[in-house]
Amino acid sequence: MAVQIEKTMNMEKLDAKIPDGPLALKWTNYKASVKLVNPANKRKIDVIVVGTGVAGAAASSALGELGYNVKTFSYHDSPRRAHAVASQGGVNAAKNYQNDGDSVYRLFIDMIKGGDYRSREANVYRAAEVSNQVIDHFTALGVPFARDYGGTLNTRSFGGVQVSRTFYAKGQTGQQCLLASYASLNRQIKNGTVVMYPRREMLDLVVIDGRARGIIARNMITGEIERHSAHAVVLATGGYGTIFYLSTLAVNSNATAAWKAYKKGAYFANPSFVQIHPTSIPQMNEFQAKLTLMSESLRNDGRIWVPKEKGDKRPPNEIPENERDYYLERRYPAFGNLVPRDIASRAAKERCDAGYGVGPTGLAVYLDFRDSIGKQGKKAIEGKYGNLFEMYRTITGTDPYTEPMKIYPAGHYTMGGLWVDYELMTTIPGLYAIGEANFSDHGANRLGASSLMQIAADGYFILPVTINNYLSDQIRVARIPTDAPEFDEAERSVKERLERLVSIRGKQSATTFHKRLGLIMWNHCGMSRNEKGLLKALSLVKDLREEFWKDLRVPGSLYDLNQELEKASRIADFLELADLLILDALNRKESCGAHFREEYQTAEGEALRNDAEYTFVSAWEYAGEGKPHILHREELKFMEVEMKVRSYK
Amino acid sequence: MNLTLKIWRQKDTKSKGKFVTYKMPDVSPEMSFLEMLDALNHKLIGSGDDPVAFEHDCREGICGSCGMYINGHPHGPVPAVTTCLLSMRHFSDGDTITVEPWRAKPFPVIKDLIVDRSAMDQIQIAGGFISVNTGAAPEANSILVPKKNSEEAFDSAVCIGCGACVAACKNASAMLFVSARISQYALLPQGKVEARERVRAMVAKMDELGFGNCSNTGACEAECPKQIRLVNIARLNREYYKAY
Ligand SMILES: Cc1cc2nc3c(=O)[nH]c(=O)nc-3n(C[C@H](O)[C@H](O)[C@H](O)COP(=O)(O)OP(=O)(O)OC[C@H]3O[C@@H](n4cnc5c(N)ncnc54)[C@H](O)[C@@H]3O)c2cc1C
Ligand code: SF4
Ligand code: FES
Numbered sequence: 014m015a016v017q018i019e020k021t022m023n024m025e026k027l028d029a030k031i032p033d034g035p036l037a038l039k040w041t042n043y044k045a046s047v048k049l050v051n052p053a054n055k056r057k058i059d060v061i062v063v064g065t066g067v068a069g070a071a072a073s074s075a076l077g078e079l080g081y082n083v084k085t086f087s088y089h090d091s092p093r094r095a096h097a098v099a100s101q102g103g104v105n106a107a108k109n110y111q112n113d114g115d116s117v118y119r120l121f122i123d124m125i126k127g128g129d130y131r132s133r134e135a136n137v138y139r140a141a142e143v144s145n146q147v148i149d150h151f152t153a154l155g156v157p158f159a160r161d162y163g164g165t166l167n168t169r170s171f172g173g174v175q176v177s178r179t180f181y182a183k184g185q186t187g188q189q190c191l192l193a194s195y196a197s198l199n200r201q202i203k204n205g206t207v208v209m210y211p212r213r214e215m216l217d218l219v220v221i222d223g224r225a226r227g228i229i230a231r232n233m234i235t236g237e238i239e240r241h242s243a244h245a246v247v248l249a250t251g252g253y254g255t256i257f258y259l260s261t262l263a264v265n266s267n268a269t270a271a272w273k274a275y276k277k278g279a280y281f282a283n284p285s286f287v288q289i290h291p292t293s294i295p296q297m298n299e300f301q302a303k304l305t306l307m308s309e310s311l312r313n314d315g316r317i318w319v320p321k322e323k324g325d326k327r328p329p330n331e332i333p334e335n336e337r338d339y340y341l342e343r344r345y346p347a348f349g350n351l352v353p354r355d356i357a358s359r360a361a362k363e364r365c366d367a368g369y370g371v372g373p374t375g376l377a378v379y380l381d382f383r384d385s386i387g388k389q390g391k392k393a394i395e396g397k398y399g400n401l402f403e404m405y406r407t408i409t410g411t412d413p414y415t416e417p418m419k420i421y422p423a424g425h426y427t428m429g430g431l432w433v434d435y436e437l438m439t440t441i442p443g444l445y446a447i448g449e450a451n452f453s454d455h456g457a458n459r460l461g462a463s464s465l466m467q468i469a470a471d472g473y474f475i476l477p478v479t480i481n482n483y484l485s486d487q488i489r490v491a492r493i494p495t496d497a498p499e500f501d502e503a504e505r506s507v508k509e510r511l512e513r514l515v516s517i518r519g520k521q522s523a524t525t526f527h528k529r530l531g532l533i534m535w536n537h538c539g540m541s542r543n544e545k546g547l548l549k550a551l552s553l554v555k556d557l558r559e560e561f562w563k564d565l566r567v568p569g570s571l572y573d574l575n576q577e578l579e580k581a582s583r584i585a586d587f588l589e590l591a592d593l594l595i596l597d598a599l600n601r602k603e604s605c606g607a608h609f610r611e612e613y614q615t616a617e618g619e620a621l622r623n624d625a626e627y628t629f630v631s632a633w634e635y636a637g638e639g640k641p642h643i644l645h646r647e648e649l650k651f652m653e654v655e656m657k658v659r660s661y662k
Numbered sequence: 663m664n665l666t667l668k669i670w671r672q673k674d675t676k677s678k679g680k681f682v683t684y685k686m687p688d689v690s691p692e693m694s695f696l697e698m699l700d701a702l703n704h705k706l707i708g709s710g711d712d713p714v715a716f717e718h719d720c721r722e723g724i725c726g727s728c729g730m731y732i733n734g735h736p737h738g739p740v741p742a743v744t745t746c747l748l749s750m751r752h753f754s755d756g757d758t759i760t761v762e763p764w765r766a767k768p769f770p771v772i773k774d775l776i777v778d779r780s781a782m783d784q785i786q787i788a789g790g791f792i793s794v795n796t797g798a799a800p801e802a803n804s805i806l807v808p809k810k811n812s813e814e815a816f817d818s819a820v821c822i823g824c825g826a827c828v829a830a831c832k833n834a835s836a837m838l839f840v841s842a843r844i845s846q847y848a849l850l851p852q853g854k855v856e857a858r859e860r861v862r863a864m865v866a867k868m869d870e871l872g873f874g875n876c877s878n879t880g881a882c883e884a885e886c887p888k889q890i891r892l893v894n895i896a897r898l899n900r901e902y903y904k905a906y
Contacts, residue, residue: 075796090717091783093823094725110803146799153799155792155852157816164806182816188724189819196791203787211780234772263719298692300701303721404722407747408694473796522707524700568712574674574773576715577707 027280027632027647030434031135036653037118040139043435044478048485055080058484059243059492061228063215063270065092067187067465068448069249070194071472077201079477081484084241085198085207086230088214088265088579093195096251096263097448097468100187101308101401102171103179104151104465106144111168115176117141122654124463127173127353128428128456129606129622130656131283131630133649135435136453140463143470148180150473154193158182169397171461172309173353173661179462184308184401190465194472213239214579215270216511217503218246218277218444225444226493229503231511233579236572238508240500242493245443245483247476248274249468252427252449254287256587256594257539258531260424261293261306267583268590271431271450275593279439280632280645282432282452284590285598288459288607289540290425291357294408294418295377304423305408307380308401309461312350314385314394315418317341317357319369319378329371329379329417340364348661355458355607355620356661358422362540363618365421372419381417422540426464428455428607429597432632432647436479437471440634443483447471452630457606511571514581519564523580526561530554530587538595543611547599551592558588593633593642600644603627624656663689663755667702669714670762675770675778681760695738695748696721696728699761716775723747723887726822729829730775731762736826736885744824744887764825766834768872779825781871782839789863790843792852811849818845820888827882827890833874838882840864841898842890848901858905865902 032043050058058081062073065087073085089095109115120141125132152158152166158180159167168177182189201207212233219227219242227242253268254260275281292311293304318337325332340360342349352360361378364370371377386394391414395402402413409419431439431446433453438445448468455463537550561584569575604613604620605627613621629646636643665686672679684706689698696718703713719727723744730745732738738748753759761775769777821842828836844861847853853860876895883892 071796078795089719089725090727090779091823093783093786094719094727096720096725099720099722099724108802146797149799149802150794150796152802152805153792153794153852155815155819155847155850157812157819157846157850160807160809160812162809164808165803182819185724185820188822189816192819196786197794197796199783199787200791200793211783263725264721265719298690298697300690300693300697300704302694302697302700305722404747407723407743407749410749410751477796520708522704524704566707568707568710574715574776577713 027645028434029133029647030436032435036134036138039135040142047478048482050481050485050488052080054488056082058082058487059084060245060247060480061086061241061243062247062249063228064095064249064251064448064450065089065195065198066095066097066249066251066448066468067190067194068450068468068472069095070191070198071469072247072249072447072476073207074194074197074201075473075477076480077204077206080206083201083207084210084243086210086213086215086228088212088233090211092198092209092211093192095191096266097465098188098191099263100190100465101184101306102310103169103181103186103462104147104190104469105171105178105462106148106180106466107141107178108145108148110166111177113176115178119176120144120178123174124454124460125456125654126659127460128458129620129659130456130624130628130651131605131649132454132456133630134651134653139475140454140467140470143474144466146474147466147469151190151193151469154197156182156189156193169310170313170351172312172351172357173348173460179310181310184310184398187465190469194469215273216507216582217273219499219503220277220441221493221497221499224442227495227500229507234574236570236575238504240495240504242495244487244490244493245445245480247445247447248431248450249448249472250450252430253590254424254427256531256591257424257535258527259296259301259304261290261304264303267586269583269586271446272586272590274431274439274441274444276635277441278635279441279444280432280634281429281593282630282632283429283597284593284633285538285601285608286428286457286606287424287594288354288426288428289358289422291354291361291422292380292420293423294405295372295374295421305404306423306425307405307418307420309354311380311398311401314397315350315380315382316384317350317378317380319364319371323368329381338369345661352661353458353460355609358540359609361422377419377421379417380420382413383417386414424535424539426459428452428457428459432630436482437476438479438483445476445480447476457608511578511582514565514585515567515571515578517562517565517567519566521564522566523577523584526557526565527580527584527587529557530584530591533557534591534594538598541609541611542598544599547595551595554588554591554595561585561588596642597631597633600631601627622658663691663753665689665753666758668758668760671714671774672771674773679771689750691749691751693750694721694746695732695750696746698750714775715773718746721746724822726824729764729824729826731764731829733760736764736829737887741884742887742889744822764829766828768834769825769828781873782823782825782836784871785836785840785864785867786843788867789860792847793856805851807850815846815849818842818849818890818894821890822888824887826885826887828873830881830885831874832879832881833877835876835882836868836873837876837895837898838886838890840868841894844898844901845894848897857901861898861901861905
């Protein structure tokens with residue numbers, strides 16, 4: 014089968030609008046010269062924010078504080094339920110409270126290296142720079158971060174780094190950060206600067222004269238299709254890791270908002286860069302709806318191992334020390350159990366594929382706390398991970414204090430997302446993407462605890478500055494009317510599509526298709542990929558898509574609360590996005606970070622980058638129904654760091 | 663195992679609901695309660711029926727979306743567990759399980775097991791925040807907080823806003839929910855500045871929205887999946903008296 018990728022490499026360069034000047038001064042200089050909007054004019058400007066994770070709630074509140082009229086949307090019943098609430102382990106910042114040699118520069122280097130040299134220096138540096146403000150702000154908002162006896166903030170270590178810079182609130186850091194952002198959002202709702210529209214699902218973006226001017230949303234209780242307009246639209250709609258069906262994400266997470274934006278002209282960057290997290294509870298039954306993450310922070314004190322003997326069925330506690338293979342410590346002595354996620358995941362897969370896996374399916378490895386409980390005592394371990402251990406016990410029925418956890422990799426985070434420039438604007442003027450929905454800071458692999466940092470930085474500190482540059486040109490533009498033909502057309506096509514979904518009246522439920530898609534993607538476009546498998550996946554997805562549109566069953570009607578319709582609509586988009594993931598993985602003929610192409614590896618099985626040919630961001634453009642996706646490249650220039658082979662040995 | 667489910671079905675807020683009985687064969691003890699409902703829905707869709715609507719998202723006990731009475735208990739018979747984490751291990755072959763939406767005046771039923779809990783957001787909007795603008799925060803370590811206070815604040819702050827406390831209370835009181843937020847802020851120096859306005863506003867909103875009074879029966883604490891303690895209510899009362 015011929016794979017069509019239209020390469021337009023020499024078309025006009027993708028301009029990331031990176032400010033001039035030395036790396037460390039770029040953000041300062043940018044802030045000093047960005048255009049502003051005066052307070053009286055701000056009141057005349059509307060901004061739509063879709064999403065109330067930390068990114069969306071933070072952006073809504075910060076924009077509200079500035080005096081803009083903000084309209085915020087979420088498909089949840091309450092902003093507090095956004096997926097960010099489930100982040101566990103922590104949030105990074107370069108405070109250097111431990112005096113262990115940390116700095117903004119070191120955090121920047123760690124992220125660049127962790128991302129395997131596929132992220133943009135200027136954005137990453139800015140994220141590191143803003144990280145300290147994030148911690149200050151969350152603390153002021155009342156986040157009960159862990160503290161030391163003297164009352165100062167405490168930190169812990171995360172994978173891929175040698176300093177302790179992760180601030181945390183037990184294993185519920187995301188919950189506490191989200192509830193703080195929710196509180197600041199609520200304050201603006203009370204002040205009248207933000208109007209909250211819960212239980213609304215954005216189903217299309219409205220573009221007028223080339224600019225983002227509004228959205229079409231479905232009221233999920235009445236089914237009514239609504240039009241909402243604004244001078245600018247911000248997508249904070251999260252990642253698309255649920256494309257695998259089973260993943261660590263909240264089960265309703267989806268790609269629809271980003272995908273609709275893509276189809277309206279926003280480029281999609283690095284879609285195949287998907288992080289598979291090494292430590293989640295393995296699948297236990299066929300109806301399982303999600304995989305529960307066991308935070309990476311556990312690798313601080315837990316040791317990962319499998320039996321040295323293939324197919325050793327003894328209970329773990331009966332396997333003597335010298336018959337255990339602590340394979341991460343063996344292969345990566347410098348970082349041991351704290352290697353980055355992509356490496357830990359592949360190493361687990363390698364052991365299980367080779368027949369050393371444990372548990373009923375052989376698709377699991379042990380994460381063992383025996384030694385740290387021995388050294389530090391049960392109480393200390395409970396203090397750090399109490400709720401995670403409790404969750405493990407609740408789900409599996411076994412006690413991790415006395416028996417090692419069984420864990421296996423699972424889809425977790427998408428580094429890919431909508432392409433944005435330095436200002437976090439997509440290729441559609443007036444459309445911004447923040448948080449996990451964009452691609453900008455994590456390259457080919459995200460380091461633990463750097464998502465909360467980035468999403469809060471985007472929402473509170475970056476977007477509310479950069480958006481002024483665009484809105485300053487909009488002060489003479491009156492409120493955008495919702496009766497423009499572009500709104501008519503968008504509403505018509507949304508309705509038509511939903512009607513089509515309910516009228517297929519086939520035999521299979523939306524979830525059935527989702528599961529099948531997930532399996533295709535997991536097997537062929539997951540932790541390790543090869544050309545043959547990817548080509549096969551492309552044709553399997555095509556067949557599945559055709560079957561979907563012939564044999565889907567959605568009970569109920571459009572104008573009702575209809576959860577099956579919600580699912581079907583999201584899965585229809587996943588079935589399209591899947592193509593782009595596969596194409597991107599096919600096109601990138603190298604291994605880097607989480608993208609592991611079996612054809613490109615070293616003799617020891619480590620990822621083999623090809624810097625000469627692939628030091629770029631793939632930015633895909635939608636060319637229209639049935640036409641091949643167009644690839645643009647944003648060349649990455651490393652001025653500050655020297656590109657090295659990533660080594661954690 | 664084979665189960666009989668008696669599930670509350672209600673088309674929308676205006677319609678009258680009723681219990682419908684379903685046979686559920688081959689339930690694996692490894693399933694969660696919601697996965698068991700997923701399996702039921704799979705069957706219902708297959709036979710052309712309308713699936714049971716219920717709310718859920720994280721499926722790991724943190725988002726607060728899920729929640730229903732299971733045999734009369736909010737979130738089911740196991741203490742300190744949300745519906746999504748309730749394992750079918752706790753049921754036996756032949757059991758009949760009754761499933762209903764939260765029953766409380768401030769939570770109208772939207773459909774089947776889904777209720778409208780926006781009243782809880784309204785209370786938070788009234789005062790559940792610390793007024794600090796973006797950019798105005800002092801350096802994080804410039805205000806020291808005793809470890810003990812911070813940990814206690816955390817224990818209150820873990821409320822997931824599920825509404826089980828309201829559903830458990832014969833008066834439909836939201837005191838436990840409100841007290842969790844009040845306590846979190848009362849225990850932290852950052853929250854002290856606005857303590858007075860906050861407690862007044864939140865309690866007034868709670869009353870206005872039709873949540874009942876607290877009569878100290880403690881049903882809320884017993885059913886709270888996050889083990890929010892009654893001492894929070896005592897603290898709320900103290901804060902409230904201080905504010906007038
Ligand atoms: C189990 C787990 C643990 C994690 N732990 C950590 C950690 O310890 N540290 C860390 O840094 N990161 C962690 N992460 C990653 C982090 O949680 C995510 O990257 C983060 O939640 C992304 O936040 P966000 O604000 O971008 O979007 P989300 O939190 O995903 O929010 C998306 C929002 O968009 C809304 N939305 C989406 N589409 C639409 C639509 N079409 N219409 C209307 N609304 C829509 C949703 O309602 C929601 O409000 C973890 C992730 C998982 C899965
Ligand atoms: S106090 Fe407990 S029961 Fe009440 S909303 Fe919070 S978590 Fe739920
Ligand atoms: S689904 Fe999130 S708490 Fe149950």
